[in-house]
Amino acid sequence: MSNNIKDVAKEAGVAISTVSKVLNNYPGVSEASKKKVLKAVHKLNYTPNRVASALSSKTGNRIGLVMIINKNYQAIDELNMQYLLGAISAAHKLKIEVIPIFSSFFEGLSKEETLQYFSKNQISSLVLYGMSRDYNVFHDIIKEERFSVVVVDAPFINDKTSSIMINHTKAQYEIAEMAIKDTSAKSILYLAGDENGYVTTMRINGIKGLMDRHNLTIDIEYADFSERLAYTKVLASKKAYDLIICASDLMAIGAMNAAKEKGINPTITGYDGITLLSYIPTEIKTVKQNFFQISYEAVHEVNQINEGKEGEPIYVAYEIGTRKYEDIFNN
Missing domain, CATH: 3.40.50.2300 (Response regulator)
Structure with missing residues (x-):
């Protein structure tokens, strides 16, 4: 006769409800109890239909x-x-x-x-x-x-x-440094992503490291990885930037369109390497991720x-x- 959940609870020395919680991955069960239940499950070869495939697999659910x-x-x-x-x-x-x-x-x-x-x-x-x-x-x-x-x-x-x-900090540093050396830019804008994003912080750290090392002043604004917001910020800016470094390709496209509308021609860099860049007439240097x-x-x-x-x-x-x-x- 096959074992049931009562047998597992008896073998593990815990309540039936504890066995149920462990098998269903519910919170509130101690690690010690989990180990006891899982040990009993494997010893008794207990595999209820709902979790049979999970327990018979090395990788879990x-x-x-x-x-x-x-x-x-x-x-x-x-x-x-x-x-x-x-x-x-x-x-x-x-x-x-x-x-x-x-x-x-x-x-x-x-x-x-x-x-x-x-x-x-x-x-x-x-x-x-x-x-x-x-x-x-x-x-x-x-x-x-x-x-x-x-x-x-x-x-x-x-x-x-x-x-x-x-390595987002290193990649952002490298593409920005490359663009500055290629253009000898003096007036530089960095369009960052989501202010609460971890990836945004890492990329800004790359820009700040570049500023410290080369004694540069770079204006930093958040554009939330949005093409539209990048377009709006560049269009509204009173500065004619030589270089606009963007933390995403979408923002780079937005910045490019705003620059054209203003009649200026800054160097613009992106980040991500999305396919959309292949279709625009201006080549934008970017960090290509796979x-x-x-x-x-x-x-x-x-x-x-x-x-x-x-x-x-x-x-x-x-x-x-x-x-x-x-x-x-x-x-």
Whole structure:
């Protein structure tokens, strides 16, 4: 006769409700109790239908791909699509399941409600994209080490959490320094992204490092990664900048259009390497990221954390250059 949940509770020396909470990944269970229950589950080979596939897999339950999206972004779908394709490709190779979830779903939910959603959908690992300082629920989940987590573009590290990104501080420094040397620019504007974003802070640190090293004055304004806001700020500025350094390609396109309308011709740099740059008549130098590869490696990393690996910071390669039309067909 097959074992049931009462047998597991007896073997583990805990209440039936505790076994249920552990199997459903509910909060409020001590690590000691979790270990007892999981040990009893494996000893008795207990696999209820709802969690059978999860318990028979080394990687645990499904991986939730949480896409945190700023509603002010325009033409940003390419980045998220590349993230999704990279994650799905890695999941296919590893024979695991990933579930895309967009941040709008979690608006207004408490931490307990968020955890219950993950439990209901058998999600025990997370890849978080686009984290900012505004998402306190996810901050708490990471700190409490409830899940194996990989955070893309934010510096969260603990035993169960890795971060993966390019070196944003170094990349922003390098492209800005290159542009200044190429143009001998004296009047410089830096258009930063979301003021509460971790990636924004890292890129601004690159600009501040450049200012300190070369004794430069660079005006810094936040444009929220928005093409429209970048356009508005450049158009309204009373200065005729020689160089406009942008923390995204979308902002670079907005700045370029505003400069044309004002009748000025500054050098403009971008950041990301999106396909849209290949279609505009002016070549814009940019930091080219491989979003597919970043996400592919993120899923591999969270899978390894599930198997016992400790979290760590991971940096991937980037290039500085221009996007050309023929690049579209070579990807």
